[in-house]
Amino acid sequence: MPSLAVKLNSVFFKFLFKQRLQNRIQTPLNESPNQYGITTRPEESVSASNPSFTDGVATKDIHIDPFTALSIRIFLPESSLSPPEQTGPKTKPKSSQQVYPISLIQRRKSYGLLNMEAPRNDMRRSSFEGLDLRSDNNAYQGYAPSPQNCKKLPIMLQFHGGGWVSGSNDSVANDFFCRRIAKLCDVIVVAVGYRLAPENKYPAAFEDGLKVLHWLGKQANLAECSKSMGSGARGVGAEFTKAEVQRHIVDAIGASVVEPWLAAHGDLSRCVLLGLSCGANIADYVARKAVEAGKLFDPVKVVAQVLMYPFFIGSVPTESEKKLANTYFYDKEMCTLAWKLFLPEEELSLDHPAGNPLILDRSPPLKLMPPTLTIVAEHDWMRDRAIAYSEALRNVNVVAPVLEYKDAVHEFANLDILLKTPQAQACAEDIVIWVKKYISRRDNEFSY
Numbered sequence: 322m323p324s325l326a327v328k329l330n331s332v333f334f335k336f337l338f339k340q341r342l343q344n345r346i347q348t349p350l351n352e353s354p355n356q357y358g359i360t361t362r363p364e365e366s367v368s369a370s371n372p373s374f375t376d377g378v379a380t381k382d383i384h385i386d387p388f389t390a391l392s393i394r395i396f397l398p399e400s401s402l403s404p405p406e407q408t409g410p411k412t413k414p415k416s417s418q419q420v421y422p423i424s425l426i427q428r429r430k431s432y433g434l435l436n437m438e439a440p441r442n443d444m445r446r447s448s449f450e451g452l453d454l455r456s457d458n459n460a461y462q463g464y465a466p467s468p469q470n471c472k473k474l475p476i477m478l479q480f481h482g483g484g485w486v487s488g489s490n491d492s493v494a495n496d497f498f499c500r501r502i503a504k505l506c507d508v509i510v511v512a513v514g515y516r517l518a519p520e521n522k523y524p525a526a527f528e529d530g531l532k533v534l535h536w537l538g539k540q541a542n543l544a545e546c547s548k549s550m551g552s553g554a555r556g557v558g559a560e561f562t563k564a565e566v567q568r569h570i571v572d573a574i575g576a577s578v579v580e581p582w583l584a585a586h587g588d589l590s591r592c593v594l595l596g597l598s599c600g601a602n603i604a605d606y607v608a609r610k611a612v613e614a615g616k617l618f619d620p621v622k623v624v625a626q627v628l629m630y631p632f633f634i635g636s637v638p639t640e641s642e643k644k645l646a647n648t649y650f651y652d653k654e655m656c657t658l659a660w661k662l663f664l665p666e667e668e669l670s671l672d673h674p675a676g677n678p679l680i681l682d683r684s685p686p687l688k689l690m691p692p693t694l695t696i697v698a699e700h701d702w703m704r705d706r707a708i709a710y711s712e713a714l715r716n717v718n719v720v721a722p723v724l725e726y727k728d729a730v731h732e733f734a735n736l737d738i739l740l741k742t743p744q745a746q747a748c749a750e751d752i753v754i755w756v757k758k759y760i761s762r763r764d765n766e767f768s769y
Contacts, residue, residue, distance in 0.1 A: 322728060323649060323700060323728050323729075323730055324728075324742070327649065327730060327733075327740055327742065330736075330739060330740060365487065365488070365489055365492050366492060366493045367489060367491045367492055367493065367496075368491055368492070368493045368496035368497075369491075370382045370394060370491070371463075372463020372464050373463050373464065374397075374399045374402075374464065376500060377398060377399045377500075377504050378396050378397065378398050378399065378500045378503050378504060379396075379397045379399070379463060379464050379582075380394055380395060380396050380397070380496070380500075381394070381395050381397075381463065381582070382394050382395075382491065383395065383580065385532075385533065385536050386529075386532065389516060389521075389529070390514070390516060391513075391514065391515065391516065391529050391532060391533070392490065392513075392514040393490065393511050393512060393513055393514065393533060394490045394491050394496075394499070394511075394512045394514065395509065395510070395511055395512075395580075395582055395583070396499045396500060396502075396503040396509065396510035396511075396512065397464070397503070397509055397582050397586065398474070398503045398504050398507060398508070398509070399504075400472070400474070400504075400507050401471075401472050401474055401509070401586045402472070403472050404472065405471075405472050405473075464582075465581065466581050466582065466584070466585030466586065467585075471585040471586055472586060473586060473587070473588040474507060474508055474509050474586050474587065474588060475507075475508045475509070475588055475591035475592065475593065475760040476508065476509050476511060476537065476583075476587050476588065476589055476591065476592045476593070477502065477503075477506065477508045477509070477510045477511070477592075477593045477594075477595055477756075478511050478513065478530075478533065478534065478537075478592060478593070478594050478595070478604075478607070479499055479502070479510050479511065479512045479513065479595045479596070479597075479600070480512075480513050480515065480530060480594075480595070480596040480597065480599075480600030480601070480603040480604050481495045481512065481513075481597060481600050481735070482596075482597040482598030482599055482600050482601075482632075482732055482735065483517070483598070483599065483600075484598070484599055484632070484651065484655070484656065484659035485517065485518045485526065485599050485632075485659050485660075485662065485663035486517055486518050486519065486659055486662050486663070487517065488517075489514055490512035490513055490514040491512075491514065493738060494735055494736055494737075494738050494739065495512060495735060497737065497738040498597075498734065498735040498737065498738075499512050501737075501749050502595070502749060502752065502753075505749055505750065505753045506752070506753045506756055506757065506760075508593070508756075508760065509582070509583070509586060509587055511533070511537070513529065513530060513533050513603075515529035515530060515603065516529055518659075518662045518663040519662040519663070522662075522663060522664065522665050523663055523664050523665060523668065523673075523675050524675070526599075526603055526663075527602075527603055527606045527607075527675065529603075530603040530604070530606060530607045531606070531607055531610050534607055534610075534611065534618065534621060534623075535618075537583070537587075537589055537592070537621050538589070538618050538619070538620070538621045540579065540580050540583050540584070540587075541583075541587075541589045541620050541621065542620075543579055544579050544583075544584040589620050589621045589622070590620055590621075590622045591622070591624055591759075591760045592621055592622060592623050592624060593623070593624060593625050593626065593627065593756055593759065593760060594607055594608055594623060594625075594626040594627070595626070595627040595629070595752075596626075596627070596628055596629065596631070597629045597630070597732065597734070597735050598629070598630055598631070598632050598651070598731065598732055599632040599659075599663075600629075601628040601629055601630070601631035601632065602631055602632050602633070602675060602676065604626050604627075604628060605626065605628060605631070605678060606675075607623075608623055608626045608690060608691055608693075609684070609685060609690070611623040611691075612685050612689045612690060612691070613684070613685050623691055624691060624692075624759045624760065625691050625692045625693070625694070625755075625756060625759040625760075626690075626691055626692075626693050626694075627693075627694045627695075627696065627752055627755075627756065628693060628694070628695045628696065628707065628710075629695075629696040629734060629735075629748075630696060630697055630698055630701050630703060630704070630707065630731050630732065631695070631703070631706075631707045631710070632656070632676065632703065633676055633677060633678060633703060633706040633707060633710065634656070634660065634671050634672075634673075634676035634677060634703075634706070635671055635672060635676070635677045635679070635706060636670075636671040636672045636677075639705035639706055639709070640705055641701070641702050641703070641704045641705040641706075642702050642703070642705065642706075644702075645700060645701065645702035645704075646702055648700050648701065648702050648730070648731075649700055649730040649731065650730050650731050650732060650736075651701075651702075651703075651731045651732070652702065653702055656702075656703075660673075660676065663675075677706075678710050679709065679710060679713055686717070687713055687714055687717045687719065688717035688718065688719060690714060690719050691719075692719065692720040692721065692759060693711065693714055693719060693720070693721045694721070694722055694724070694752065694755050694756075695707050695708070695710070695711040695721065695722070695723045695724070696723075696724050696726070696734070696748060696752075697723060697724070697725045697726070698725070698726055698729035698730050698731055698733055699725060699726065699727050699728060699729055700728070700729065700730045700731075701729075701730060701731040702731075703731065704725070707723075708723055708725075711723045722755070724748070724751055726744040726747070726748060727744070728744065729742070729744045729748075733745055733748070734748045734749065
């Protein structure tokens with residue numbers, strides 16, 4: 322059974338969350354809108370960004386859409402400061418004696434990833450001669466990348482939870498979770514601050530997830546074009562100056578300036594999607610659209626996704642929905658209210674494609690989906706539907722393991738700053754071990 326602390330926090334959380342849901346149903350716009358027409362969430366405790374590698378991770382916030390409040394928070398681990406290692410012949414790992422608790426050993430053996438090293442550093446080097454590395458409004462201060470010898474890290478695009486109506490990419494809980502993943506997994510985490518309901522109903526949050534993926538692709542193309550301009554634009558000077566050419570490129574791509582951390586350290590050919598609760602629904606949608614787009618997103622390549630206790634629904638009740646309807650934190654009644662706030666009234670259905678990934682005529686076919694790790698909690702009423710989706714993926718030969726955590730509750734991993742459970746740390750380690758299989762470079766494979 323969950324600990325007493327988990328039970329007490331659950332009672333307190335459910336009381337407050339139900340009040341917020343009811344208030345938004347009765348007077349959804351009773352808060353003061355900001356300049357983008359989006360109401361704030363005064364009950365959310367947020368963590369300020371800090372671009373100076375506090376606790377091993379530097380963070381910065383970027384507003385990426387001039388028409389909405391869509392924003393991202395970048396989590397850059399301090400390991401990005403390490404210079405790239407020199408190329409050389411592959412050698413065996415010095416030791417494969419990494420010790421895990423018995424439960425973790427058994428679980429990790431089930432998908433063949435027990436003994437894994439940290440990834441060797443990317444060998445590519447970047448030159449940023451002539452590249453404009455300012456951030457938006459030139460207000461950026463803190464870590465500035467070196468012009469050369471920059472270590473390249475994979476990108477993890479993260480979507481927070483909150484039942485569509487709450488949560489944020491800069492909340493204290495989400496900041497803590499993303500810092501942990503960035504350090505353990507040695508990746509750049511890009512946490513998405515998508516628009517919330519009821520002010521922005523479906524498909525706003527899904528569109529925001531896809532818009533960030535587009536933005537990442539534009540950033541990569543813009544950085545490459547800017548480097549080309551910096552190395553000399555022969556034959557163009559007769560009509561345009563170098564600055565004019567660069568400005569035309571920027572306008573055509575649709576991004577204002579190059580984001581320096583991503584330009585220096587991001588490897589978008591190794592992009593992983595990670596979503597928590599309703600954020601898992603967004604991640605799965607973005608993965609589907611990336612599959613449909615094919616090479617149109619190049620150089621961005623989604624190589625895997627992690628769905629943590631996804632917020633799936635359906636018209637036919639599952640066993641867990643029957644037995645655990647009144648369980649901890651997010652119970653069935655609360656989730657039903659959240660879906661009513663998120664879905665337009667004319668689209669309100671338990672088998673809406675936003676909530677049920679197994680509806681007929683889903684596009685693209687499941688067999689085209691990327692490798693998918695699903696995380697479920699023993700005391701989560703939504704667990705069975707997530708397991709069913711994973712089984713459907715495996716039935717069409719998609720790599721799709723399920724990890725279930727005993728005595729865990731919905732959002733146990735990203736609420737660890739509050740709950741402090743051993744399952745949360747084990748879950749983070751498991752995610753790292755599985756993800757590293759897909760973000761390692763082919764010429765620097767792991768031994769496992």
